[in-house]
Amino acid sequence: xxxxxxxxxxxxxxxxxxxxxxxxxxxxxxxxxxxFGRDQKSLDDAVETLGEAAIGxxxxxxxxxxxxxxxxxAKERFGKVDALFANAGIADFAPLADASVDHFDxxxxxxxxxxxxxxxxxxxxxxxxxxxVLTTSVSNTKGMASMSxxxxxxxxxxxxxxxxxxxxxxxxIRVNAISPGPVATPIYTRAGLSEDEIEAMGAGxxxxxxxxxxxxxxxxxxxxxxxxxxxxxYVVGTELVVDGGWTQI
Numbered sequence: 001x002x003x004x005x006x007x008x009x010x011x012x013x014x015x016x017x018x019x020x021x022x023x024x025x026x027x028x029x030x031x032x033x034x035x036f037g038r039d040q041k042s043l044d045d046a047v048e049t050l051g052e053a054a055i056g057x058x059x060x061x062x063x064x065x066x067x068x069x070x071x072x073x074a075k076e077r078f079g080k081v082d083a084l085f086a087n088a089g090i091a092d093f094a095p096l097a098d099a100s101v102d103h104f105d106x107x108x109x110x111x112x113x114x115x116x117x118x119x120x121x122x123x124x125x126x127x128x129x130x131x132x133v134l135t136t137s138v139s140n141t142k143g144m145a146s147m148s149x150x151x152x153x154x155x156x157x158x159x160x161x162x163x164x165x166x167x168x169x170x171x172x173i174r175v176n177a178i179s180p181g182p183v184a185t186p187i188y189t190r191a192g193l194s195e196d197e198i199e200a201m202g203a204g205x206x207x208x209x210x211x212x213x214x215x216x217x218x219x220x221x222x223x224x225x226x227x228x229x230x231x232x233x234y235v236v237g238t239e240l241v242v243d244g245g246w247t248q249i
Contacts, residue, residue: 002030003229008078010034010070010125012061012118013088015042018135018183020049021217022085022224027053029225031083034074036061061088061114067121080127083228086118087135089153093146104149111153119164119175129172131228134161136177138243158239165237174236176227181243182206182214210245 009026013019014035023033023046033054037043043056057073059066074081089111094103115134126132139147140155161177168175182205206213223242226232241247 002028003225003231004083005030007082008032008034008074008080009083009085009228010036010074010081010122011085011087012036012070012114013135014085015039015046015056018180018217018220018224019085019087020046021221022087023050023054025218025221025225026083026228027051029229032078034070034078034081036070036088061086061118062109064117064121067117071122071125075125080130081122081125082127082130084119084122084126084130084132085135085224085228086115086132088114088118089135091150093150094148095146096148099149107149107153108156111150112156115157115160119160123168126168126171126173130174131232132164132168132173132175133224133227134164134175134177136161136179136239138179138181138241138247140179141247161239162237169236174227174232176232176235176237177239178220178224178227179239179241179243180215180220181209181241181246183217183220184214205246208246209243210249213244215242215244 004026009031011019011023014023015037023035026033027050035046036057036059038060040058043058047054047056055077057070059070092107119132134157136157137154139151140158158177161175164175220242223240
């Protein structure tokens with residue numbers, strides 16, 4: 001029997017990267033999975049990969065209507081939601097002197113408001129004793145150039161793990177945050193960086209990481225699985241850092 005047998009999980013940003021790897025890990029452990037994302041083709045491809053235990057719902061985490069449709073689809077197909085991975089986010093970087101209001105608003109709309117709404121609109125769908133995992137980043141504690149808005153947005157998500165826990169723990173709902181270091185995912189391409197810029201940034205970061213490499217998405221997924229399952233039954237409001245030792249050594 002898997003660690004999530006008989007459970008239903010909702011994963012935002014579940015059509016690629018960390019989200020998709022986590023969806024695969026959850027399905028392997030017996031869960032039914034509902035993945036949510038903005039791109040229909042990648043959703044369809046992901047569902048085909050995941051098999052009959054998964055469905056995809058297209059939508060945007062900044063839209064109440066889309067989120068309501070997500071939870072309605074999850075409840076109609078599988079019933080109550082036992083695990084929620086609020087993972088959707090964007091990486092959009094700009095130097096402080098050049099950052100526009102649109103840049104700031106875009107980052108905070110998705111990374112902060114999107115996480116807030118994802119959990120808020122899902123409260124009634126969550127079963128008592130459910131687990132909620134939020135994706136933050138080690139950038140919430142590191143000062144890195146051109147990442148002011150992004151890092152601040154991830155610090156807000158870290159705070160949510162504490163405050164959401166304080167509000168939901170009476171129902172036995174545990175909220176925790178996963179805090180990855182650099183991960184080999186498409187997010188850097190979507191941040192507008194060229195292949196050369198990504199390669200240069202990757203080499204520089206990898207040299208600073210004690211393990212001398214980026215994480216693979218499956219390594220982050222394993223940590224999310226821990227937080228989503230009963231293995232972490234006494235873990236509430238915390239941040240699990242998975243960064244190859246980058247912020248710890």
